[in-house]
Amino acid sequence: MSGRYKAYGEYKDSGVEWLGEIPKSWKAKRLAAFFEERREKVSDKDYSPLSVTMKGIVPQLENAAKTEAGNNRKLVLKNDFVINSRSDRKGSSGVSSLVGSVSLISIVMVPTRIYPYFAHHLLRSYSFQEEFYRYGKGIVADLWSTNSSEMKNILIPEVPMREQEAIAAFLDHETAKIDTLIDKQQQLIELLKEKRQAVISHAVTKGLDPDVPMKDSGVEWLGEVPEHWDVIQLKYITSMSSEKIKNINDRYVGMENISSGNGKYIFKEEVVSDGISVSFNQGDVLFGKLRPYLAKSWVADFSGVCSSEFLVLRALKVSPYFLNYYLLTNDFIEQVNSSTYGSKMPRASWDFIGLLSVPICSYKTSEIIALYLDKITLKIDTLIELQLLQIELLKERRTALISAAVTGKIDVRDWQVPVTQTESDEVMA
Numbered sequence: 357m358s359g360r361y362k363a364y365g366e367y368k369d370s371g372v373e374w375l376g377e378i379p380k381s382w383k384a385k386r387l388a389a390f391f392e393e394r395r396e397k398v399s400d401k402d403y404s405p406l407s408v409t410m411k412g413i414v415p416q417l418e419n420a421a422k423t424e425a426g427n428n429r430k431l432v433l434k435n436d437f438v439i440n441s442r443s444d445r446k447g448s449s450g451v452s453s454l455v456g457s458v459s460l461i462s463i464v465m466v467p468t469r470i471y472p473y474f475a476h477h478l479l480r481s482y483s484f485q486e487e488f489y490r491y492g493k494g495i496v497a498d499l500w501s502t503n504s505s506e507m508k509n510i511l512i513p514e515v516p517m518r519e520q521e522a523i524a525a526f527l528d529h530e531t532a533k534i535d536t537l538i539d540k541q542q543q544l545i546e547l548l549k550e551k552r553q554a555v556i557s558h559a560v561t562k563g564l565d566p567d568v569p570m571k572d573s574g575v576e577w578l579g580e581v582p583e584h585w586d587v588i589q590l591k592y593i594t595s596m597s598s599e600k601i602k603n604i605n606d607r608y609v610g611m612e613n614i615s616s617g618n619g620k621y622i623f624k625e626e627v628v629s630d631g632i633s634v635s636f637n638q639g640d641v642l643f644g645k646l647r648p649y650l651a652k653s654w655v656a657d658f659s660g661v662c663s664s665e666f667l668v669l670r671a672l673k674v675s676p677y678f679l680n681y682y683l684l685t686n687d688f689i690e691q692v693n694s695s696t697y698g699s700k701m702p703r704a705s706w707d708f709i710g711l712l713s714v715p716i717c718s719y720k721t722s723e724i725i726a727l728y729l730d731k732i733t734l735k736i737d738t739l740i741e742l743q744l745l746q747i748e749l750l751k752e753r754r755t756a757l758i759s760a761a762v763t764g765k766i767d768v769r770d771w772q773v774p775v776t777q778t779e780s781d782e783v784m785a
Contacts, residue, residue: 361766372511374487379764382515388508390475391465396431403457406432408440412450412476413458429457430464435472437465437479441501443489451476463504474520477527478512478762482755513762519769523761526768534754541743541750548743549617552736553686559725560682561715573715577687581715590669591710594679597668599635607660608633611644614652618737619680621654633661634668641680642666645709647702650692653683667706673716677726682714 364379372384405416413432432438432452439449441461451472458464467475478484487510494500515523562570563582570580573587581587610627614620636642637659644652646665655676662668671679682688691712696702717725760766 361760361768364764364767367764370511370513374483375511375513375763376765378513379767382513382764384511385514386508387465387510387512389514390468390470390512391437391508392468393504393508394431394433394436394464394466397427397460398429398431398457399427400429400457401427403429403431403455405429406438406452406454406456406458408438408445408448408450408458408462410447413438413452413454415454415456428460430460430462432456432458432464433466435467437467437472437475439463439465439479439488439507441492441503443492443494443500443502446489447480447485449480449485461501463502463507465504465507471517471520471524473524473528474515474762477524477531477758481758481762483759483763484510484512513764515764522769522771525773526771527758527761529773530757531754534750534757538747538750541747545740545743548736548740552618552733555732555736556681556729557685557687559729560678560685563717563721564725564728573713575713577691578713578715582717584717586716587713588673588716589710590712590714591706593673593714593716594641594669594671596706596710597634597636597640597670600664601633601635601661606635607658609636609642609654609656609660609662609666611646611649611652611663611665614642614644614649614654616649616651617684618733619654619684621657629661629663632664634664634666635659635661636666636668637670639670639676641669641671641676641683643669643683643709645692645704645706647693647696647704650689650696650704651684653680655680665703667709674714674719674722675726677730678722679714681726681729688712 366380367377368380370376370378370382370384375384378384407414407417409417433455434453435451437449437451438458439462441463451467479488488502488507489500491506491510492500492502493506561578561581563585565582569583571583573579573581575587578587608627608629609621610624610629612624612627613622615622636656638656640656642652642654642656642662644650644665645667649665669679670676692704692709695708696704716722761768
């Protein structure tokens with residue numbers, strides 16, 4: 357951490373790799389000295405189901421995997437620390453402010469000789485999480501579990517109670533400030549995405565001339581279009597490639613290669629074919645027909661083969677880049693989404709998509725619109741990337757601050773909640 361925070365006067369080697377040097381007055385002891393395990397099994401009918409997430413313990417999420425083990429769950433009481441034992445859920449843990457029940461794959465620990473909110477920060481710190489899963493066992497290298505007996509053997513710092521309370525208060529305040537900044541950055545990203553969508557939608561349905569006479573398109577969801585434009589079904593302005601290939605020697609494009617919402621290709625080395633592939637040429641438009649990949653559309657800048665869940669379209673009357681932008685508009689995606697069928701992997705049919713209306717201008721105009729959108733969306737995407745970078749830096753700072761505080765690399769014993777100018781004025785009054 358920077359010189360903004362002071363260090364303790366003296367340190368000693370903890371003898372524990374993940375802790376490193378700790379303040380001289382601290383000790384390293386087994387986790388079992390500070391917690392007791394709660395193993396009581398209950399029903400989710402008596403105790404509301406909870407989800408163990410990276411944001412802590414929350415009421416069960418709607419998208420959480422439901423099981424038939426409603427009568428075979430673990431009891432959680434307020435101030436219990438809960439952690440998901442599986443390595444693919446790394447970081448999913450926290451002190452619960454709720455009474456409820458969790459899946460048996462979670463470990464429930466009752467703080468006995470440790471301040472619950474200090475434990476919340478200590479055991480959610482990146483360093484502890486790595487140590488926790490280092491103790492795990494399993495068959496697959498990236499998927500294993502750490503059981504409670506192994507967890508109890510992990511060495512953690514024994515810290516005077518008043519220091520624990522001070523560290524917890526400091527981290528509650530500082531991480532809340534960082535989380536607020538992250539939320540603001542995420543809100544800005546959403547606004548930028550909305551602006552991006554609005555600019556694209558307006559350009560491909562209304563054109564670039566604000567004074568051009570308009571006419572009713574005859575399509576409710578499309579609204580008005582420029583008077584000299586036509587409205588044609590997609591199947592009449594494209595040809596579709598349906599050449600399916602089993603043996604792949606060409607460059608393969610899977611759903612993972614196309615980013616959602618902005619039509620960009622992402623290079624990934626380990627994309628695996630879904631069995632049957634469709635060939636495409638440079639300049640073809642690949643449109644995802646499988647939900648939740650409907651917002652994936654890309655103009656190919658090389659030839660190859662792709663997942664059979666793409667529709668491979670060749671634009672005939674407009675620029676493929678204009679068509680691609682149109683296929684990414686919210687209104688078009690909503691129409692496609694409304695037609696999806698199948699409960700397990702919903703997908704849309706070309707028989708429906710081909711009938712959807714597309715506003716058509718001259719080829720030259722479509723090129724001009726596409727180039728205009730390239731410039732505008734590049735600016736917006738650059739701003740979005742800058743916000744994402746800021747979020748990553750804030751998250752890194754949050755992680756470093758927590759680790760530094762709970763392992764004693766900074767001394768916050770004298771820290772006090774800063775008095776705001778408003779509060780100061782109220783005191784003076």
